[in-house]
Amino acid sequence: MQTNLADFIRDTPQGQEADRILRACVHCGFCNATCPTYQLLGDELDGPRGRIYQIKSVLEGAAVTTETRDHLDRCLTCRSCESTCPSGVQYGRLVDIGREVVEAKVPRSAPQRLIRWALRLVLPKPALFGFLLGLGRLFRPLLPKVLKDAVPPPRPAGSWPAARHARRIVIAGGCVQPSIAPDIDSAAARVVDAIGISAVPVAIGCCGAVAYHLNAQAYGLDTARIAIDRLCAALDAGAEGIVVSASGCASFVAEYAHHLHGDPAYRAKAERVTAALIDLTTLLTREAAAFDAALARSPAKPEAIAFHSPCTLQHGMKNKGQVERLLTVAGFRTTVVADSHLCCGSAGTYSILQPQLSATLKANKLAALEAGQPSRIATANIGCLTHLASDAKRPVEHWIELMAERLGV
Ligand code: SF4
Ligand code: SF4
Incomplete structure (x- = not known):
């Protein structure tokens, strides 16, 4: 697709990245077939092709309206469209750039800003989230359904095996999972222990994804820098890799190298963390002999x-x-x-x-x-x-x- 980005963004890193992504799109519309919001709403502007076109218009200097913002808000950032696209269009990156521009041009109402601020404040802070989750559990019957659904009953923490192996791997604890389901990381620790690797818990706080995807990109990356410092310290201490059991957080950690490419102080550290990330499926596949032996027991x-x-x-x-x-x-x-x-x-x-x-x-x-x-x-x-x-x-x-x-x- 031909582009002619406006002066305000053309020569910025975001503008150049958006331009490259937009030019890859041939506007075929294959992606609409696998887009959940297009399937539900049947509106071209609520599908990936229409959203790409809206972002292109905004970046070319067209007027931005609340309708544009609403169409982008309804996108789940699920990236199903990326899996379908025959041209390799990186829609997820493009929508992040588009949303940041649109957010700046069309300010939200005070109640909308308050909700987003509260989500950015509470979710990435494990202690605050844990405290509010406890309160929510106490008053759960009184909560509206949308909040009630986010307040599950408590789960036992599960046991974390003592370090007994020479090989060590980090299990990074994020923001909400340690409060909602502490048993997931302890289960992961016991599984890797069973295949001959000791798990080292590292509380990273939040990976940064929550704020980043709420259009507070700079704040999200500041949060990511804190996580990177903690993870690099664990790698310095001898851990051979990093496991993040929540795929939502893992996918953001996998993008650290990309997001911090332009930061001279964090570029190398971000690359190191992204390179050290290993998915649990990859780990169990790589350690197939030990995994098979553990299964046989x-x-x-x-x-x-x-x-x-x-x-x-x-x-x-x-x-x-x-x-x-x-x-x-x-x-x-x-x-x-x-x-x-x-x-x-x-x-x-x-x-x-x-x-x-x-x-x-x-x-x-x-x-x-x-x-x-x-x-x-x-x-x-x-x-x-x-x-x-x-x-x-x-x-x-x-x-x-x-x-x-x-x-x-
Ligand atoms: S994003 Fe890909 S699938 Fe969708 S319209 Fe563009 S080229 Fe076609
Ligand atoms: S990210 Fe998901 S919801 Fe958004 S346009 Fe792509 S397929 Fe649709």
Whole structure:
């Protein structure tokens, strides 16, 4: 597609990146077929091709309206369109740039600003979030449904194995997961311990994704710098890699090198952290001999599992089918899930900011997951897990918890 970006952005790094992405788009519209908001709303402007066109117009200097902002707000940033696009258009990067420009040109109302400010304030701070979650649990019956769904019952922390191996790997604890489901990282620690690697817990605070995707990019990257310093310190102390069990956070850590490319003080450190990131599926595959030996020590329990692959895992990190493969290797039976490429509607803060669309996507996703009559649903991201569990008829767990259970650890 031809472009002619306006003076205000043409020669900036964002402008040059947006220009490159826009020029890759041939406007074919294949992406619309797999876009959840286009499927639900049937409006070209609520599909990726239409959003790309709106962002192009804004960057070329056209007037920006609240309607433009609303169409971009309704995007889940699920990146399903990226997986479909035959031209490799990096829609996720483009929409981040477009949203930042639109946000600056069309200020939000005071109540909208307040909600976004509160989300940016509370979610990335584990202690504050944990305190408010405790309060929310006390007063849960009085909360509106959208908040009630975000306040799950407490879960036990689970045991963290003592360091006993020469090899060590970091398990990075993020912002909301340690309060909502501390058992996920402890399950991951027991699984890696079972394959001969000791897990070192590192509390990074927040990876920065929450603020970044709420259009506070600079604040999000400041948060990321704190996480990077903590992770680099753990690597300096001898850890061989970094595991982030929530795919939403992992996909943002995987982008640190890109986001901080222009920061001379953090460029090398960000590259180091991104390079050290290893997905749990990759780790178990790489350590197949030790994993197989651990599986052999404990009997398999045949059980039907429906796996919901988070968008951040399948579209963000392009990691498709690996969890299902490992669950099968471990003796589980994974059920067929229709439209597995579609978002469940959690999408960071989307369930709070776009409750109707989010609820429809959740209902559709649960119908697809439960159609195969699984005994449990598994996923790989705390946001999806909490969102789906609020209305699911069966337990929803992180797949690494199932794996820990299977290994008897
Ligand atoms: S983003 Fe890709 S699939 Fe969508 S219109 Fe552009 S080239 Fe076609
Ligand atoms: S990121 Fe998801 S919701 Fe947004 S345009 Fe792409 S497919 Fe549609």
